[in-house]
Amino acid sequence: MSVQPQPWPDPDPEIAAAIRGMYSGRREVPLAVRFRDRFGELFADDQFAVAFGQRGKPGWSPGRLALVTVLQKAENLTDRQAAEAVRTSLTWKYALGLDLKDPGFDHSVLSEFRSRVVTHGLEEKVLDLLLAELVRQGLLETGGKQRTDSTHVISAVRDLSQLDLAGEAVRAALEALVCAAPHWVEQVIDVPSWSRRYGDRIPGWHTPASQAKRARLALALDFGRDGFALLTAVHASTSPAWLRELPAVQVLRCVLVQSYTRTLSGSGREVVKRREAKVDGLPPGHRRLTSPYDTDARRSVKGDTMWNGFKIHISETCQAPEPAAVGNNAGPGQGGHSRVPRPNLVTNVTTTDATVPDNAMLDPIHQVLQRRRLLPGDHYLDSGYASAELIVGSLKRFGVALVIPMLDDQSRQGRAKEGFATHDFRIDWPGRQAVCPAGQTSTTWSPCLQAGVAKTVVTFSTRDCGPCPLRPKCTTSKLGRRQLALQPQEMHEALQGARAQQETKEWKHNYALRAGVEGTIHQATAVTGIRRARYHGLRKTHLDHVYSAVALNLIRLDAWWNGHPLDRTRTSHLTRLELSLAA
Structure with a gap:
């Protein structure tokens, strides 16, 4: 199959006139029409030309196939249904620049398109193009706040014993x-x-x-x-x-x-x-392989959830609702002013096999956001991404401050919430010693490696710990003395500072912003079905997730353009009426 990049045709005048007639007045035009009017030829053919040959039977426009795949995800259609929509839907024909008699294509073309995109490493091209355009329009920018969370994805193969x-x-x-x-x-x-x-x-x-x-x-x-x-x-x-x-x-x-x-x-x-x-x-x-038909799927457990497949990490912008917005924040038809804040938009999706821990993916996520020039200033995450190394490293390497709840001290005293944990000891880093709550000073300071991680083991003397009246609250060691395993100074101080800060009301109020990502995962599951892989293999599953992210962004942009407020769950009809009047 060959492709000669060509500009997209303008919408057919007959189709455009019919759509203007059907959606006149206060009726909102469909997403496909809104996309073409707002973005035009966003997915140009030359962006995908490397995946197709220069000789052979002419193929369908890859840029328009990319748009078909996005609309397919937005409406959760099968390949056959998407190909039928290209033939019969006026709004899709308008977006693709087709005339009324255009027969479209066979549904198998979509499968071949996905295979070529994956083979040539173009999985994230559509998301890159959309985000770059949104940056140009002022809807996205570096800095600000973003939140990330992960969820499980069940593979498209039978679960086997x-x-x-x-x-x-x-x-x-x-x-x-x-x-x-x-x-x-x-x-x-x-x-x-x-x-x-x-x-x-x-x-x-x-x-x-x-x-x-x-x-x-x-x-x-x-x-x-x-x-x-x-x-x-x-x-x-x-x-x-x-x-x-x-x-x-x-x-x-x-x-x-x-x-x-x-x-x-x-x-x-x-x-x-x-x-x-x-x-x-x-x-x-x-x-460990779990199926001969999908060698990328892996079995994993998270809490009380067991599954065989993959994991997806979704990152999106987030901000608290504003009482008023001006300029770029205003939705169309609002006279330049709107109470509808800018939409929260997905900035990245990362797909891994199910066994990869969340904290191992934070640096790769930041690297992708840096490439897109969309690094946040504050990044909201749950405790699955937490570690002292990441708090220090993210700020130092990317300038990103992590807003993240750190796990409690895992020592016996820390888990029991009684006695003296590590934070109760005063560490004199220049003097290379620690002082216990009873005022005794450590006798040894020994840098070492524990499980490949740099630590410092601090030991107190048996002569000091033995007769100490606070010993039952401090240690039950048979050696009769207390030991501490300290991380490097920068990480230790960052960890202790984060644990102290997360106990304040201000931090808890600020961290509540992270909870909104759960709604994004629910929307992605309900609209695009991301929790169940459609295809075999990690790369095709990631391709599906990228197009799902683009579809979610377009759905949110369409709602914002039409002046719809952010949806809220568990609200009465009266409250919804109040929100609509306020908007």
Whole structure:
């Protein structure tokens, strides 16, 4: 498929006249029409041209396909429904510059477009273009306040037990081998017997409770022996070398390694056993495959939520409602004045596998925001992103102050909320010593590494701690003395300062602004369905999240342009009437 970048055609005059007639007076024009009128050719073809060839059959405009994908997310449509909307919806034809008789395209074009965008690393292009235009229009700027939170994303594959995973891995490899080399397969396996076991998807094992454990073990060993036999045949010297490079064969190898052990008995016979975590060990969670059909999905737990898939981090601007707004803050048709504040807009979405902790993603998020010149001055986050290193590093590297609740002191005294925790000791950094609440001075100051992290271990003398009347509140150590493990001075002081500050009413009132990101996650889930991946693989799932973010921004901008106040939950009809009159 080839693409020659072309300017978008102007909206068809006949369609434009029909829309003006249908949406005259106080009727609000649809989002697609509003987008074309406000942004014009925002997603130009040349922004996506690198993903398409210069020769071959001419393809559909990639810029307009990008807009179709955004509108598809805004209305939560399937590919078939989106392609049908291009053919039949006047508002979509207006936005795309099509005439009434334009037949549109086959729905499979959207899938090919997404594949090409992912292959050439253009997943975030549409969000970059929209945010750059909003910066130009004065709706976004560096500094200010932003908030970020994460939520789980369930993969688009069936959740498999370890038993089902082994069987499906063998089945997937067989399917790939039969497609690639059917004659080779019929020579190395008994096709009828293997077909009875692997012809259909592994349905799960349902046996009476009295027989379940023994039956599952027998079936698991059968899957393991079959898998190893298949890999042995693939790696035989007489087999084509390219067979072992098939992705499904590589997945089978990984699943067998993480699920089974293979040893030789005293008689030289090969013995296949299920891998036991306590005896044989298991791969770390971020490397453990959960499906042969989506090798990026991972299983994770957060609180009482268990899922298999991914995680999305959403960042958006935020500000407290203003009593009045002037100039750029005013919505259209308000005479330059409006009580509707600027909309909170999504500035970044990051997608990871489910095992990546939240605090590991804060620096990458700041790096992307820095590239877009949208770094906030204050960044509101929950405790999942909290660490002393991030508080100091974000301010030093990016100039971003984190508004974040720090976890309590994890020492025994800190967890129990009684006795003397680390913050009760006075640290003399220049003198390299600490003073306890009883006035005793530490005797040793020992820099070291604990789990790869720089710490300083401060120890008090047994002669001082032994007879101290405050000892029961300070330590129960069998050595009869207190020890402290201190972070480097800058981080220690930042941590203690943050813990003290978050106890004040002013900080709690200010931090309440973070709660609004929960509403954004709910809107993204309700409108675009981000909690369930539509596609296989991390990169395509991230592509879906980026287009969802653009769709959310356009929905919010459309509401702002029309003068709609920010929605509030649990409000009466009378309160809503009051809000509409105030706007």
